[in-house]
Amino acid sequence: MNDLLIIDDDLAFAGVLARSLARRGYSVRHAANPDAALAELAQLAPPQIILDLNLAGESGLRLLPQLLEKAPAARVLVLTGYASIATAVEAVKLGAVNYLAKPAGVDDILGALGQVAANPEQDVTAQPMSLKRVSWEHLQRVLAEHGGNVSATARALNMHRRTLQRMLAKRPVKS
Secondary structure (H helix, E strand, O other): OEEEEEEOOOHHHHHHHHHHHHHOOEEEEEEOOHHHHHHHHHHOOOOEEEEEOEEOOEEHHHHHHHHHHHOOOOEEEEEEOOOOHHHHHHHHHOOOOEEEEOOOOHHHHHHHHHOOOOOOOOOOOOOOOOHHHHHHHHHHHHHHHOOOOHHHHHHHHOOOHHHHHHHHHOOOOOO
């Protein structure tokens, strides 16, 4: 049986995903925060890990190197409702095998975990990003450059910290 660890603070989503994966023959464990995830890894080193990018306000990217230190052979998929190019690049740099935006189906998740090499046949969208999406991507890039520090990012963008926090609290636009 395939072991898999889901690290996500959204208990409803994690429960549905765990049940769906269990129906497909996976032995699924769940951790709702970084401490619980590291405790799970102390007991079991699963070959596959699904990591949420936003863990109750903390970045899952900070947890990623610790996960790979404790389970170096694990394939980590970063799954997020706040997808951006900057966080996707950073996740892959830190050792994630793939990165998916929520909502993602079980087939998409298993496909991303099972993908061994890059797919040169990946479709390229002809539609350019909207101005709102470009703004979101820029905010995420600057935030990543400042290590997730909202105050430093606000100073770099010459904007008020609370305004930036409100902008970051919104879900990103699709295109």
